Amino acid sequence: xxxxxxxxxxxxxxxxxxxxxxxxxxxxxxxxxxxxxxxxxxxxxxxxxxxxxxxxxxxxxxxxxxxxxxxxxxxxxxxxxxxxxxxxxxxxxxxxxxxxxxxxxxxxxxxxxx
Numbered sequence: 001x002x003x004x005x006x007x008x009x010x011x012x013x014x015x016x017x018x019x020x021x022x023x024x025x026x027x028x029x030x031x032x033x034x035x036x037x038x039x040x041x042x043x044x045x046x047x048x049x050x051x052x053x054x055x056x057x058x059x060x061x062x063x064x065x066x067x068x069x070x071x072x073x074x075x076x077x078x079x080x081x082x083x084x085x086x087x088x089x090x091x092x093x094x095x096x097x098x099x100x101x102x103x104x105x106x107x108x109x110x111x112x113x114x
Contacts, residue, residue, distance in 0.1 A: 002082040008021065009086055010093040017094035021101025028102020029095050038093040 003015045016034030016039070 002078065002085070006081065006085050006089050010089045013090040013094040014097035014100075017097025017099075018101040019097075021098040022104055025105060026102065028098035028100070028105075030098070031101070032094040032096070032098020033091070035098070036091050039090070039094075 007063040013032075013036060016035040021028030021036045038105075
C-alpha cells in the first residue's frame with residue numbers, strides 16, 4: 001500500500017510541477033519546488049485542523065470497520081519510512097516536472113519565427 005501511495009503522489013507532484021513550469025515562463029525547477037512547498041503547507045494546515053477540531057469531524061472513527069491486526073511498533077516504523085519516502089520522492093518529482101515544463105519554453109525560444 002505504501003508503494004502505491006508513493007507512486008500516486010509522485011505522479012501527482014510531477015504533473016503539478018510540469019503545469020506550474022508551463023504556466024510560468026522561467027525557473028521551472030523553482031516552480032516545481034514551490035508546488036511541493038505549497039502542497040506541504042496545505043497538508044500541515046489540514047493536519048492541524050484535524051488535531052484542533054478533534055473528533056467533531058472524525059467520520060472514520062464513527063464507522064464500525066474491522067481492524068488490521070498489526071502491532072503499533074510495526075505500523076509506526078512503516079509509517080515513518082513511508083513519510084520519509086513521500087517527502088523525498090515528491091520533492092524530486094515536483095522538481096523534475098518543473099524541469100520538463102521549462103523545457104517546453106526553451107524549445108519555443110529556439111524557434112525562429114521570421
